[in-house]
Amino acid sequence: QIIKSVINLQKGNQLSIRYGLSSYERISLYEGRQHYIDAKYNHKGWNMIALGKYLESEGYGKNSLFVRPKINISKTINKLGGWTIEYGYEQEKNEVIQTVDQSLQDRSFDFNINRFIIENNQDNQLTIKIEAKQRSDQLPINGALVESIKTNELSAESKWKINDSNNLKWTLGVRDFEVIDQEAIDQQSKTTILSRIAYNIKLWNGLLSSTMNYDISSGQEPKQEFTYEKVEPGQGNYIYIGNSSTPEEDELFLYEYSEIDTANYIKIFLFNNEFIRTNNQSLNISLRINPHKVIKNKKNFFRKFATNHSIRFNQKVEDNGEESNFQPLNFSLDNVSLTSYRSLIANTLFFNRTSTAFDIQLGNRLTENRNVQIVGIEDRGLAEYFSRLRFQIISATDFIVNVKTGTKTYESNFFSQRNFHIKYWNVSPEINWRPTANWRIISSYQYDTRLQQLSGMETANSHDITFESTYRRASKSSYNLSFSLVNVEYNGTANSTIEYDLLDGLKDGKNYLWNLNITRRMAKNVDLNISYDGRKTGISPIVHVARAQVKATF
Known part of the structure; x- marks a missing residue:
């Protein structure tokens, strides 16, 4: 048996409320009832959106309760130049109880999120947004939902549009992850950061254009263990050199170029629960110079030149707590806590690039890669x-x-x-x-x-x-x-590594x-x-x- 009912209330574009009730019943097997509400309010800079679901059911040996309310309230203050203050709340609770012994099932959970945001008019030349968020998670322990994790986050972002061809954007975030009850979750408390600066510039009608990105983040890397498995020729990434029936790691080589059709071993990573906390940073810079953007005389010799330049650095450093050797904008290979490193420097000079008759290119490419393994x-x-x-x-x-x-x-x-x-x-x-x-x-x-x-x-x-x-x-x-x-x-020597x-x-x-x-x-x-x-x-x-x-x- 299914029953549904809906009530709508509306006052112009200012207020609308929608409430619904539905039930589903299979005699002697299952019975469920759901309430939901959808409300909106908009008046004199105030804006509110409220959504909610409440579902309870009995059947198949279980009683369950599902609750999901969500509300956002914001106020735009035009007298202060269009600044907006916003508060948001969200909850999701899923509680499942066995009717035989009234025990709480392990898949039950409950979390609450509180969010506070302040931002100016996003159409401004300079935009700013600041957000603070707190999340609390309750997990089942000894037959009850107990607060087990608390997360606090603070983030800020801004974009400055200096002119049509010059803009700067940055973000900064800090996240504090606190494990309150180690019995509920096998993780460690930690603080992570995430920041990014991006700058795009175009000068002198496009003669010089550049993009720059710098990122800082925290993360974790798995301690890698692996083995090799033989596959059909051409289906692998490694090739074996030697006569042993059990090849050693140093006898297997990553294919390059023409080896692809004979490689017959693959590397299989063995997953484990061991991780290393890392601090990561990357820098990407590209620069393009195009004299033809400003030199209109097609016979001018210098108009035929153009250059592309790229710099990329990517570094991961082990986070040893108080003894961490992480240094922003320091991409040295001498860091004793380094876990991985990638770098690329590429330069290309073009002459007569757009001509169908002839063109010349000169350039260089420098790469360095380092992996720190066990x-x-x-x-x-x-x-x-x-x-x-x-x-x-x-x-x-x-x-x-x-x-x-x-x-x-x-x-x-x-x-x-x-x-x-x-x-x-x-x-x-x-x-x-x-x-x-x-x-x-x-x-x-x-x-x-x-x-x-x-x-x-x-x-x-x-x-x-x-x-x-x-x-x-x-x-x-x-x-x-x-x-x-x-x-x-x-x-x-034949069949050797070299x-x-x-x-x-x-x-x-x-x-x-x-x-x-x-x-x-x-x-x-x-x-x-x-x-x-x-x-x-x-x-x-x-x-x-x-x-x-x-x-x-x-």
Whole structure:
């Protein structure tokens, strides 16, 4: 049996109240009654919204009570320039009791939230918002709901729109998480912070534009334990070197580039309840200089230049309480409490960037990555300088030359036999032909030389000839076919760790690689992807890897 009734009261746009009562009954099995109210009031700057639900039921061996009131009251003071004061309250209580022994079920809970906000008119040039919030959680202990957690939060945010192309935004938040009863929850009391400063600027009609973001936060990192599991070739991220039936961690290598179709091990993380509290900070800066924004004479030489610059730092430092070594804006690798570190510095100079006739690029890229694991420190680094020249031979045909030189490093405290310091240089001319708007054919040659500057001083020289064809029909299908012949000269030990790092998974001698990838739109939101990779490296047998995937987007 179902019964519903609703009462509506309304006074213009100033006041509206809606009350409802409903009941549901299955004789001798279940009986439930729900009350709800929805009230709104708006008059002379006062605004109130009240929502509430009250549900009680008996049946199936349980009595339950569910309560959810929510109220927001705000007042806008126009005489003070549109400042608004707001108070909010919210509760949710779910109490379930077994009728046999009147015991409280473990899934019962009760929380209360009180919120206070003060803010000015958000259409102002300078906006400010301050919020204070308190939450109290009651959890079941010994047959009763007992206050177990109390959380206090204070946050502030502001946005200053200096002009149409220059604005500053910042946020700052502090959260105090207090565990009152350790029996109810297996967590520790802690204080966390979250802050962010973002500055966007555009000067001289766009000649110079920049974005800067700096973030500080608190968090926790799991103590990572892992193992390796063998999978089908091409389905993994690691490859094993050696003859053991139980590979050790230092004998497994993360794939890079061409190793993807033979990697047959995956790393599985073993979850545990051990965490490390961390203080985190990140800095991102991008700068773009475009002289063509202010130089209108198209024949002016300096108008053809442009530059892009990027700086990124990300650091996590262990929070050791009073002995914490966290220092804002200090991204040094020398911090003894460091748990992880990432950095990137990239610069690119463009000349004649928008021209279809020719263009030139010069740049460099510096990266540093550090992970602090239980077994020690692991560092990876890259320092690369590059140039790119493109000019149009005839219509729809470009000649492109890429040159790169740099060093790639890896250092591990525990697995020192894996360390490398590789210096490399390569040049790659290619011809890029577009017979139609949908079809592209590329033929390229690459000469690459590499020197391991540690231990055995191994060297590798390679000659790579590649042909690639791509055909695309917008929103319908794409076809990509490639074939590469790579002749490698390597003077080091076969099946060693440095061989994989120097040769990217290839072997001494002739290496053949081919690939076919087909993507087809089967329906409006369904794509079919079929790929096939083949390789013949050195004297190793041919490897074939085929994949099929259906992707549906909802």
